[in-house]
Amino acid sequence: RWMPLAAASLPDHAAATILDRLEQAKRPLIVTSYAGRNKDAVPEIVALAETLGIGVLESVPSAMNFPADHPLYQGNQWNDPRQNEALAEADCILVIDSDVPWIPTVSRPDPAAAIFHIDVDPLKEQMPLWHIDAQLSIRADAGTALKQLNDALESRPLDQRAVEERTAHYVAKSRARLAALEAREAKSAGIITPEYLVACVRRHVDAETIVLNEGITNYGVVCDHIRMARPGSIFASGGGSLGWNGGAAIGAKLAAPDKTIVALTGDGSYLFSQPSSVHWIARKYKTPFLQIVFNNHGWKAPRFSALAVHPDGYASRANDLDLSFDPPPDYSAIAAAAGGAHARKVERPEEVEEAVAAAFDVVRKEGRAAVLDVWVN
Incomplete structure (x- = not known):
C-alpha cells in the first residue's frame, strides 16, 4: 500500500514566535501563492486574518487561497512593473506556500519588515537561485500550521483596538480597489x-x-x-x-x-x-x-x-x-x-x-x- 505522508507541523516554539510579531505589527500581511491547493488551509487563513486584522495578498496565485470578495483581501500581484503598496507598507509578513512572493528588482518589502516563511518546500530545492530574508523558515503543511496558529490564538489575550485599526485600514484599501476594478x-x-x-x-x-x-x-x-x-x-x-x-x-x-x-x-x-x-x-x-x-x-x-x-x-x-x-x-x-x-x-x-x-x-x-x-x- 502507498499511504500519503503525514502532514508536517510547526515546531513547538514557532507558533508563539510568529504570533508575537504579528500581534505587535501595525501592518501585518500574509502573502501566498498556492496554500489553497489544500482546501482545509483556506478557512484557516481566513480565521487568522480576521482574528488579528491581517491583510492578505496573493502573489502569482495558482489556486483560490483567500476569498476575492473578503474585505481583508488586498488583491493579487504578478510581474507588474510597479511597487505593490500593501507589500511596501507591511512591517511583518507571513509567507505561506509561495515560489514567488515578490520580485525584488521591482516590488519588495521594507528591509525592516519581519518575515516568516511556512512552506512545503522552504528551500526551493529545485531552484538554484532563491532567497527571501526570513528570520524563520519552516517546512510544514499550510493547513496544519495555520490551524496550530489559530489554536494558539484562542488562549491569547488580544489588543482589540489594534485589531480593529488594522482591520479598518485593510477594509478601506479593499473597498477602494474593488471600486476601481468595477469601473474597468x-x-x-x-x-x-x-x-x-x-x-x-x-x-x-x-x-x-x-x-x-x-x-x-x-x-x-x-x-x-x-x-x-x-x-x-x-x-x-x-x-x-x-x-x-x-x-x-x-x-x-x-x-x-x-x-x-x-x-x-x-x-x-x-x-x-x-x-x-x-x-x-x-x-x-x-x-x-x-x-x-x-x-x-x-x-x-x-x-x-x-x-x-x-x-x-x-x-x-x-x-x-x-x-x-x-x-x-x-x-x-x-x-x-x-x-x-x-x-x-x-x-x-x-x-x-x-x-x-x-x-x-x-x-x-x-x-x-x-x-x-x-x-x-
Whole structure:
C-alpha cells in the first residue's frame, strides 16, 4: 500500500514566535501563492486574518487561497512593473506556500519588515537561485500550521483596538480597489476589453464551476474580475510553460464530471495546448468544457518581457518585433473540425454577453465543448 505522508507541523516554539510579531505589527500581511491547493488551509487563513486584522495578498496565485470578495483581501500581484503598496507598507509578513512572493528588482518589502516563511518546500530545492530574508523558515503543511496558529490564538489575550485599526485600514484599501476594478468593467465603444469579457463570464459562474486561468498577460485580469471565493474553484498551472489549459480542462472534467469547467487562455497558449488533439479527446471521452481565447493577435508576453529587462533597448523603439499573428488562425474552427465543438468568433462588444451565455448553455445543456474566439483590445 502507498499511504500519503503525514502532514508536517510547526515546531513547538514557532507558533508563539510568529504570533508575537504579528500581534505587535501595525501592518501585518500574509502573502501566498498556492496554500489553497489544500482546501482545509483556506478557512484557516481566513480565521487568522480576521482574528488579528491581517491583510492578505496573493502573489502569482495558482489556486483560490483567500476569498476575492473578503474585505481583508488586498488583491493579487504578478510581474507588474510597479511597487505593490500593501507589500511596501507591511512591517511583518507571513509567507505561506509561495515560489514567488515578490520580485525584488521591482516590488519588495521594507528591509525592516519581519518575515516568516511556512512552506512545503522552504528551500526551493529545485531552484538554484532563491532567497527571501526570513528570520524563520519552516517546512510544514499550510493547513496544519495555520490551524496550530489559530489554536494558539484562542488562549491569547488580544489588543482589540489594534485589531480593529488594522482591520479598518485593510477594509478601506479593499473597498477602494474593488471600486476601481468595477469601473474597468464597463463596456467600451468599439472594443472588447479583457476586463469586460471576464465580467461577462463571471455572471455565469456558479458554485458548480471550476475556472482554469492561463490568461498569460491577462492572468491578473482574470483573477481580479472573475473573483472566485470558494476553495478549489480556480487553478493556474503554477509553472512557466504554456499550453496547460486544454489538457487541464479535460482532467478537471474527468475528476469532477458534475462541474462546469471554464478555461480562459491567451491565443498563444491556446495554440500551444494542441487544440485539435484536445477537442478530439474531449469529444471521445465526453469531457465538455468552455474555452475562451483572449485573441490579441500575437505574442504580447515576449514584448512585455523584453521591455521589463531592457526598458530603453531596441524593443522599446521598434515598431515591429515580428510577434503578431496576422492574419490570426480561426481558433474556434479548429475545435469544431476536430471535436465538433460549438465555435464562435466574437469581434464586437455588443456580441459578448449573448455569445458567452450561448456558450455556457451548449456546455451545460448539450454536453458539448464550446470555444469562443474573442478579439480583445
